[in-house]
Amino acid sequence: MVMLEFFWEIFQTKYIYDTKTDMRTRAREVESKTLDTKRDIRELEEKIDKLSLVCRALWTYVQENHSLSEEDLMEKIKEVDLMDGTADGKLTNRNVLKCKSCKRVVNKRHNKCIYCGSEGKFESIFETL
Numbered sequence: 001m002v003m004l005e006f007f008w009e010i011f012q013t014k015y016i017y018d019t020k021t022d023m024r025t026r027a028r029e030v031e032s033k034t035l036d037t038k039r040d041i042r043e044l045e046e047k048i049d050k051l052s053l054v055c056r057a058l059w060t061y062v063q064e065n066h067s068l069s070e071e072d073l074m075e076k077i078k079e080v081d082l083m084d085g086t087a088d089g090k091l092t093n094r095n096v097l098k099c100k101s102c103k104r105v106v107n108k109r110h111n112k113c114i115y116c117g118s119e120g121k122f123e124s125i126f127e128t129l
């Protein structure tokens with residue numbers, strides 16, 4: 001009986017050791033993924049900051065050269081916001097667009113329309129973004 005308890009103790013010790021090792025490995029993987037995600041977020045924030053700067057510079061240029069007001073800009077934003085069918089302050093359905101030849105809905109990841117084979121399926125450069 002003592003021998004059985006001894007082997008049981010060895011088994012449990014080994015199980016606990018393996019579990020701790022596995023948990024440490026998983027913790028390192030999660031920590032690594034977290035660092036990757038933080039880096040990705042930082043890169044996206046930098047891109048947003050640069051895009052904001054470009055948008056602001058473009059708006060300032062257009063405003064100064066075409067005598068437009070902030071109200072004109074706000075009206076145009078509302079108009080463009082509705083282009084995706086929803087007034088929600090953003091453009092969505094970015095992966096869905098219509099073929100300019102057959103007007104069917106196609107995914108922008110395909111190089112040409114899967115229905116009619118038409119290339120150059122985009123009606124606007126913004127559909128490629």
Ligand SMILES: [Zn+2]
Pocket residue numbers: 099100101102103104113114115116117118
């Ligand atoms: Zn087509």
